Amino acid sequence: xxxxxxxxxxxxxxxxxxxxxxxxxxxxDKGHAKMVSITRGLKAxxxxxxxxxxxxxxxxxxxARILIxxxxxxxxxxxxxxxxxxxxxxxxxxxxxxxxxxxxxxIAVVGHEPNLSALIxxxxxxxxxxxxGIKKGGVCHLSADNLxxxxxxxxxxxxxxxxxxxxxxKN
Amino acid sequence: xxxxxxxxxxxxxxxxxxxxxxxxxxxxxxxxxxxxxRNLKKLDLSFDLILTSPYLRARQTADLVADAxxxxxxxxxxxxxLVPLGFTNQLVEEINARGQVDFLLxxxxxxxxSQLIxxxxxxxxxxxxGMRQGGLCRLSMERLxxxxxxxxxxxxxxxxxxxx
Numbered sequence: 001x002x003x004x005x006x007x008x009x010x011x012x013x014x015x016x017x018x019x020x021x022x023x024x025x026x027x028x029d030k031g032h033a034k035m036v037s038i039t040r041g042l043k044a045x046x047x048x049x050x051x052x053x054x055x056x057x058x059x060x061x062x063x064a065r066i067l068i069x070x071x072x073x074x075x076x077x078x079x080x081x082x083x084x085x086x087x088x089x090x091x092x093x094x095x096x097x098x099x100x101x102x103x104x105x106x107i108a109v110v111g112h113e114p115n116l117s118a119l120i121x122x123x124x125x126x127x128x129x130x131x132x133g134i135k136k137g138g139v140c141h142l143s144a145d146n147l148x149x150x151x152x153x154x155x156x157x158x159x160x161x162x163x164x165x166x167x168x169x170k171n
Numbered sequence: 172x173x174x175x176x177x178x179x180x181x182x183x184x185x186x187x188x189x190x191x192x193x194x195x196x197x198x199x200x201x202x203x204x205x206x207x208x209r210n211l212k213k214l215d216l217s218f219d220l221i222l223t224s225p226y227l228r229a230r231q232t233a234d235l236v237a238d239a240x241x242x243x244x245x246x247x248x249x250x251x252x253l254v255p256l257g258f259t260n261q262l263v264e265e266i267n268a269r270g271q272v273d274f275l276l277x278x279x280x281x282x283x284x285s286q287l288i289x290x291x292x293x294x295x296x297x298x299x300x301g302m303r304q305g306g307l308c309r310l311s312m313e314r315l316x317x318x319x320x321x322x323x324x325x326x327x328x329x330x331x332x333x334x335x
Contacts, residue, residue: 044334045330121293125289132292132322133324143301152297155298155299156326156328157326157327157328157331158323158324158325158326163214166213170334
C-alpha cells in the first residue's frame with residue numbers, strides 16, 4: 001500500500017474576525033493558489049489516489065477538494081474522518097485504514113500537525129518519535145505491505161511545498 | 172547546522188574487472204547525476220564542505236555536485252568513515268571535530284546513510300528510508316550528536332530531483 005500524508009495548506013489566522021471557530025477556518029487565497037500548484041506537482045510525479053481521507057476541519061477539506069479536482073477524482077473518493085481532526089488519535093487512524101481500506105493501493109490522508117508527524121512516526125519507527133518538518137502543503141509518501149504499526153513502513157520521500165510548486169509550475 | 176546526505180549515483184555492475192572500491196558511475200548514472208547536480212542550483216543549495224566516501228562511485232558523484240555548484244576541489248574531502256562498512260558514530264565524531272560547518276553534504280552508500288538518518292531523526296538506526304541512488308535528504312539541527320537531534324526537512328528521490 002502507498003500512503004500519502006498531506007498537511008493542509010495555509011489557512012486564515014486563528015484569531016481572524018469571523019473565524020473564531022478553529023474548525024471553520026478556510027484556506028487563504030494564497031493557500032488555495034499554492035495548493036493548486038502543489039496538486040499539479042503531484043500530477044507531474046504521476047501520483048494518484050484511490051481515496052482521500054480528510055480531517056473534517058474546513059482548512060483540511062478545502063485542501064482535499066483541490067486535490068480531488070486537480071487529480072480528476074470523483075467527489076465520492078473524498079471521505080472525512082474524525083480520527084484526522086486535531087483531537088484525533090493517529091493509532092485509531094491506522095486502525096480505521098486497516099478495518100476499511102486495506103484493499104486500496106493508494107490512499108491520501110489530509111490533516112494537521114503534530115498528528116501527521118505522530119502518524120508517520122508510528123508507521124515508520126514504531127514507538128520512536130521521528131522529528132519531521134512537514135510544512136503546510138507538504139507531502140510525505142510511505143509504502144508498506146500493511147499498516148500494522150508494529151511493522152515498518154518505508155519513508156519513500158518527503159517534499160516541501162515549494163519544491164512541489166516548482167514541479168507544478170514547470171509541468 | 173544543515174546536513175545533506177546523498178547516495179552515490181548508479182555505478183557499473185560489480186564484475187571481475189573492477190574492485191568494488193573502483194567501480195565508476197555508469198554512463199547513465201553519470202548523465203542523470205549531472206542533471207541532478209545542475210538542478211541543485213534551482214533548490215538554492217550550496218555547501219561549505221563535501222565529505223565523500225573514497226569509493227570511486229561516491230567520489231565521482233561528489234565531484235559532479237562540486238562542479239555544478241562551483242565548489243572548489245579543496246572543499247571536497249574523502250573520509251574513510253563513509254565507506255560502506257564504516258561506523259556512523261565515528262563519522263559524527265569526525266564532523267564535530269572539524270569545527271563549525273553550516274552546510275555540509277556527505278556522499279556515501281546504503282544502508283549506511285539510512286542508518287545515520289534514522290539515528291539522527293529518531294534515535295533508531297533501523298528506519299526504512301527510500302534513499303535511492305542519486306537521492307538527497309536534508310536534516311537540520313542545533314547541534315550534531317550521535318542520537319536523536321535532527322529534523323528531517325525533506326527527502327527527495329532522484330526522479331524528483333531530475334524533474335524539478
